[in-house]
Amino acid sequence: MHTTSFSLALIKRIVLQARAYWLLIFLIFALNLLVIPIFLLKPYALKILIDSGFASQPLPRFITFFFPEGYIFGFPFIVSLTAILVVAIALVENVYIAVIWLLNTYTGEKLVLNFRSFLFNHLQRLSLLYHDKKGTADSLYRIQYDAVAIKTFLLNNLSPLVSSSITLLVMLGVMYNINAYFAFIVLCLVPILALITHRFSRNLKKDWKMVKQQETNAMSIVNEVLSSLRVIKAFGSEARENIRFTNNANQAVNGQLKVARTGALYYFCVGMVFAVATAIIILIGSGYVKSGRLTLGELTLVIAYMAQIYAPVEKITKNLGEIQSSLTSMDRVFTLLDREQEVRTAERPLIIKELKGFFTFDQVSFSYDHKKPIIRQICFDIRPGDRVGIIGSTGAGKSTLAGLLMRFYDPIQGTVLLDGIDIKQYDLQAYRGQFAIVLQEPVLFAASIAENIAYGRPEASPQDIIAAAKNANAHEFILGCTQGYETLVGERGVQLSGGQRQRIALARAFIRNAPVLIMDEPTSAVDVGTEALIMQSLERLMQGKNTFLITHRLDTLKMCNVIVHLEEGNIVDVVRDPLPGFLEQKKSWRELDLYNI
Numbered sequence: 001m002h003t004t005s006f007s008l009a010l011i012k013r014i015v016l017q018a019r020a021y022w023l024l025i026f027l028i029f030a031l032n033l034l035v036i037p038i039f040l041l042k043p044y045a046l047k048i049l050i051d052s053g054f055a056s057q058p059l060p061r062f063i064t065f066f067f068p069e070g071y072i073f074g075f076p077f078i079v080s081l082t083a084i085l086v087v088a089i090a091l092v093e094n095v096y097i098a099v100i101w102l103l104n105t106y107t108g109e110k111l112v113l114n115f116r117s118f119l120f121n122h123l124q125r126l127s128l129l130y131h132d133k134k135g136t137a138d139s140l141y142r143i144q145y146d147a148v149a150i151k152t153f154l155l156n157n158l159s160p161l162v163s164s165s166i167t168l169l170v171m172l173g174v175m176y177n178i179n180a181y182f183a184f185i186v187l188c189l190v191p192i193l194a195l196i197t198h199r200f201s202r203n204l205k206k207d208w209k210m211v212k213q214q215e216t217n218a219m220s221i222v223n224e225v226l227s228s229l230r231v232i233k234a235f236g237s238e239a240r241e242n243i244r245f246t247n248n249a250n251q252a253v254n255g256q257l258k259v260a261r262t263g264a265l266y267y268f269c270v271g272m273v274f275a276v277a278t279a280i281i282i283l284i285g286s287g288y289v290k291s292g293r294l295t296l297g298e299l300t301l302v303i304a305y306m307a308q309i310y311a312p313v314e315k316i317t318k319n320l321g322e323i324q325s326s327l328t329s330m331d332r333v334f335t336l337l338d339r340e341q342e343v344r345t346a347e348r349p350l351i352i353k354e355l356k357g358f359f360t361f362d363q364v365s366f367s368y369d370h371k372k373p374i375i376r377q378i379c380f381d382i383r384p385g386d387r388v389g390i391i392g393s394t395g396a397g398k399s400t401l402a403g404l405l406m407r408f409y410d411p412i413q414g415t416v417l418l419d420g421i422d423i424k425q426y427d428l429q430a431y432r433g434q435f436a437i438v439l440q441e442p443v444l445f446a447a448s449i450a451e452n453i454a455y456g457r458p459e460a461s462p463q464d465i466i467a468a469a470k471n472a473n474a475h476e477f478i479l480g481c482t483q484g485y486e487t488l489v490g491e492r493g494v495q496l497s498g499g500q501r502q503r504i505a506l507a508r509a510f511i512r513n514a515p516v517l518i519m520d521e522p523t524s525a526v527d528v529g530t531e532a533l534i535m536q537s538l539e540r541l542m543q544g545k546n547t548f549l550i551t552h553r554l555d556t557l558k559m560c561n562v563i564v565h566l567e568e569g570n571i572v573d574v575v576r577d578p579l580p581g582f583l584e585q586k587k588s589w590r591e592l593d594l595y596n597i
Helices: 002-017 019-034 036-054 075-125 128-144 146-178 180-226 229-234 238-291 296-337 398-405 428-432 449-456 462-471 475-479 498-512 528-541 587-592
Strands: 359-366 375-382 387-392 413-418 435-438 516-520 546-550 562-567 570-576
Touching (some): 002 146, 019 036, 036 075, 036 146, 036 296, 075 128, 128 146, 128 296, 146 296, 180 296, 375 398, 375 413, 375 570, 398 516, 398 546, 435 498, 449 462, 462 498, 462 528, 498 528
Parallel strands (some): 387 546, 435 516, 516 546
Antiparallel strands (some): 562 570
């Protein structure tokens, strides 16, 4: 009972999700219903030939209606009529198939595109905490594979299920009109088929859930390997990773085989039930024909309908099995869509009209798993124009502190204030619009250099892009690229060196021209010559801005007027305006492996 109500609620959500395409879906449903008479007429043409051509039965009224009363229908006419009916029915059927195929394709692709866009938009807005825990493979699988289930369910499962059910009912009505016993025999199949379907559908639903999870695990390995190829090649681990992928993929294959075995046994049971029912009708019907209670054409029609009844019933039973797969996928997608955004804009957000630059961390604590704190009751104040150097051992919480500042995460305790107001009260997009960020591993997109620079301000003019590149000391090397600013950088900027990627990231920050700047180890992975160029750029970039600089470099730390020392999520020191030589004398910081100390 719980499963049924759950499925009904899920079906309702699927139908509501597709409301923009209800008209097209209704048209597909209507065409599927209009074609039912075609399937009913196909065996009827054979009945006319047997009863009216070879026997002496009169032609049906719907044919004689078009001819004068007393018209004599000879054998050649009846044979020709039967042949014309067969061709006409085939013509209509094939036109229907072409139209429904095009309509199904258009509607289905639009449905999937709309649903994927909706899901993708939701995924982007979930907090980094969710993505840190789940990784990318699970989200990729749900967008690429699970989202397709909306088309599969509505167009490939539900629509044929409805039309097949109506076809079955109409065929039963025709059979009842010929002989009530035949209709009764077919009706007796319904509870048997329902029992078989109920038994197998529960197993299929459980098996499909397992398969989906196993396929996700296999895709996770592919995603992890392809994003770490340099490390894998360096350690010669290709064979080991291939074995790991094959083992996980084999589990998915075994799950698919289990589903196939269950499905094969299901179809075998249904087929045998119909074979027995057909045999009973042949045994009874032959006696009726011999006794004159039934014509040979009527028995042929009933046997043909039994063969055709198997088709809609097979569709119904097959769709009931496939529906479990579709509903499992849709349930996974809706579970993701039901996940609330952990970091969201307030109901009545404040808009930042003029940022002054007073930041306050007031008793701020944070934990990724709500168990082990990463940041513990942090307290410090930042004034407008401050350049804040954040130092600490690996895992001290430096990057987490920057994430809290940009509201990638929200504290589990305490408050982060901007100009005396809790940052949760500001419009989220407008608040993040006050920041420019440069990461240790610069993120570039598979686009041109110009597009990557302008990512911080898409409406920027070519002159603005060039000016930003010059400020970042990137203009010279860009001109040396094959196509200048239109050079494609490849996925994650693989066509460029680390220093070149970093300078493009700096150019992006320049063009953004935001009042607050966050930099996470901007010079840690570059050579001495490139570092000098980046340091010049940093000095220009930080002018007049609140700057938060995570670093292990003494030279960059000397650019800061406030130094925050973190260890194990706690503040050890907050030093404002250190005197010349202070850094060299700070013995407790030597353990942090500050370069040049």
